[in-house]
Amino acid sequence: xxxxxxxxxxxxxxxxxxxxxxxxxxxxxxxxxxxxxxxxxxxxxxxxxxxxxxxxxxxxxxxxxxxxxxxxxxxxxxxxxxxxxxxxxxxxxxxxxxxxxxxxxxxxxxxxxxxxxxxxxxxxxxxxxxxxxxxxxxxxxxxxxxxxxxxxxxxxxxxxxxxxxxxxxxxxxxxxxxxxxxxxxxxxxxxxxxxxxxxxxxxxxxxxxxxxxxxxxxxxxxxxxxxxxxxxxxxxxxxxxxxxxxxxxxxxxxxxxxxxxxxxxxxxxxxxxxxxxxxxxxxxxxxxxxxxxxxxxxxxxxxxxxxxxxxxxxxxxxxxxxxxxxxxxxxxxxxxxxxxxxxxxxxxxxxxxxxxxxxxxxxxxxxxxxxxxxxxxxxxxxxx
Numbered sequence: 001x002x003x004x005x006x007x008x009x010x011x012x013x014x015x016x017x018x019x020x021x022x023x024x025x026x027x028x029x030x031x032x033x034x035x036x037x038x039x040x041x042x043x044x045x046x047x048x049x050x051x052x053x054x055x056x057x058x059x060x061x062x063x064x065x066x067x068x069x070x071x072x073x074x075x076x077x078x079x080x081x082x083x084x085x086x087x088x089x090x091x092x093x094x095x096x097x098x099x100x101x102x103x104x105x106x107x108x109x110x111x112x113x114x115x116x117x118x119x120x121x122x123x124x125x126x127x128x129x130x131x132x133x134x135x136x137x138x139x140x141x142x143x144x145x146x147x148x149x150x151x152x153x154x155x156x157x158x159x160x161x162x163x164x165x166x167x168x169x170x171x172x173x174x175x176x177x178x179x180x181x182x183x184x185x186x187x188x189x190x191x192x193x194x195x196x197x198x199x200x201x202x203x204x205x206x207x208x209x210x211x212x213x214x215x216x217x218x219x220x221x222x223x224x225x226x227x228x229x230x231x232x233x234x235x236x237x238x239x240x241x242x243x244x245x246x247x248x249x250x251x252x253x254x255x256x257x258x259x260x261x262x263x264x265x266x267x268x269x270x271x272x273x274x275x276x277x278x279x280x281x282x283x284x285x286x287x288x289x290x291x292x293x294x295x296x297x298x299x300x301x302x303x304x305x306x307x308x309x310x311x312x313x314x315x316x317x318x319x320x321x322x323x324x325x326x327x328x329x330x331x332x333x334x335x336x337x338x339x340x341x342x343x344x345x346x347x348x349x350x351x352x353x354x355x356x357x358x359x360x361x362x363x364x365x366x367x368x369x370x371x372x373x374x375x376x377x378x379x380x381x382x383x384x
Contacts, residue, residue, distance in 0.1 A: 004111050004373035005098065005366050009091040011107035012100035018075035023140045026074045027053045030138050033114065038121035041136075048140050048151045055138040056157055059121055061130035061384065066161040066345075068383045069135040070117065070376065071149065071333050072110035073142030073166075076102035082360045097363040104352025104364040109167020109372065110138065112351065116376035120384065130384045135162075139333055145294060149333040153340050160341040163307040163383065166334045167372065169352030169364070174311055175328035176347045178335040179228050179258040180298035182265045184290060186211060186272065188240075191285040192249035201247030202285030205240045208251040211275050211288070215255075218271040225260035228298060228327055232258045233268075258329070265295050299335050301325075302344040311349065314379045318371060330354065349375065 014029060015021040027045065034043050034057045041057040048054055055074075061067070079088035079101050086092040086099035093099075098108070117136040124130065137157055139148035152158055168175070188208045193201025212235055219233040233255060240251030257268060269290065276288035302308070308325070315323035328335070328348050338346035351368035 002370055002373070004108070004115055004369045007111040007115060008098060008103065008108040008364070008369055011111055012091040012098065012103050013089055015079070015089055016075050017078050017101065018141065018143045020078055022052050023074040024051050024053075027055050027138065027140070030055050030074070030114065034118070034136075037118040040121045040125045041117070046151065046155060048148050052140045054140055054148050054152055054157075056152075057117060057136045059117070059124055059130060059134040061132040061134065063132050065133070065159045066163055067133035067135050067159065068380060069137060069158055069162045069164045070113035071137040071139060071152070071158070071164060071166050071337075072106055072113050073139045073148065073333060074110065075140055075143045076105065076107070077143050077358045080360055085361045093366075096366050098366060098369070099361060099363045101362055103362050104169040105354075105357035105362070106166070106168050106350060106352070108352055108364045108369045109169070109350035112369065112373040112376045113167050115373055116380050119377050120380050132384055134380060134384055142333055146333065146336050149336045150340070153337060158337055158341070160343050162343065162345070164334050164337050164343065164346045165307070165311070165379070166332055166348050167350035167376070168328070168330070168332050168348040169354045169357055170328070170348050170350055171353055172368075173324045173326040174308065174315065174347055174349050175326055176301040176305070176308060177228060177327045178299040178331055179231070179260050179327075179329065180265070181294070181296040181331040182257040182259060182268070182292065183294040184255040184257065184268070184272070184292055185252060186255065186276075187252045187289045187291075188250065189287040189289075190247070190249045190251075190283075193247040195245040195247060198247050201249070202283050203247050204251040204286065205248045207279045207283050207286045207288070208238070208240065208253055210279050211272065212253060214275045215268075215272050218275075219257070219263070219268065222263040227301065228260040231260050231263045260298050265292065296331055296335065297339045299338045299346070305345050305347075307345040308347065310382055311347065311379060314375055314382060315349070318374050318378060
């Protein structure tokens with residue numbers, strides 16, 4: 001069995017769920033692995049949250065920037081229930097697929113990046129001189145607020161000029177653009193009353209339902225972007241009331257927005273505020289509060305990106321077919337770097353199918369791992 005698949009299996013068998021075990025154990029494993037397999041590199045850990053660290057390894061080149069940066073997150077979503085074919089931490093092989101939490105998102109991509117880095121470290125140990133720095137970053141908290149990559153930016157582990165690639169599952173395509181990601185919470189305060197006399201109360205759930213319905217129509221009315229598609233709105237979680245026979249005096253919804261130009265967070269906020277003011281007038285006693293809890297801008301592609309050019313060439317060489325380029329529907333560490341630093345050389349390419357990420361019986365095909373491992377090694381050799 002190839003090295004990348006075996007390393008992926010080792011990583012899958014370490015619980016790094018977020019929330020859950022988090023990244024302490026897997027971060028220690030990666031740092032120790034790098035010390036043994038890339039002894040010529042400078043290796044460090046930086047605390048981002050209590051007992052949660054980013055890990056960085058650097059091979060020095062003639063120029064510090066632009067560096068080639070492989071960044072991959074260590075955390076996974078929760079282990080979850082309802083696994084039918086395997087177990088979350090088993091790392092089991094079934095029909096040439098490796099099953100387990102994080103198998104495709106993104107421990108297989110992380111394994112490919114680690115092995116490409118170790119391969120280059122061996123070449124440096126044998127006397128090879130690098131034109132540019134080669135950096136590997138294993139980040140924490142990507143599955144939540146992405147505080148790991150934000151700390152990496154603050155610590156100047158990445159630069160505006162760097163060439164940055166992550167190993168997210170991309171279904172065989174190079175992903176170069178992202179919808180924005182905005183999280184908003186809307187809380188409604190009402191007035192409680194007995195359900196037999198609802199006119200004496202103010203129904204917070206009914207008010208919130210109106211806000212949800214009208215806001216959804218507002219967002220869906222905006223036109224599509226030429227490459228990024230349509231803006232979307234998801235009401236991911238809702239809470240309210242406490243008894244079925246009592247008029248609810250409180251309700252709350254958590255909203256996930258994936259926005260594309262021309263729609264912006266400010267325009268959505270205005271729409272929610274306008275609707276809320278209407279509801280407050282219609283239902284006496286209702287008060288609405290709105291909080292933005294994470295705002296990421298959309299990232300548009302740059303066809304003139306030099307990283308895109310060499311990555312397309314490398315993928316074509318490895319696969320013997322033209323590289324396909326597309327949009328990433330999720331939001332990644334590289335998207336944060338692109339948005340924060342205005343860096344046009346940030347993209348995703350990794351093993352796995354994004355549609356099985358976060359689900360029970362998450363898996364990655366062994367052939368996918370081998371393909372991406374080769375692309376990561378060849379890309380580093382071309383760039384450096």
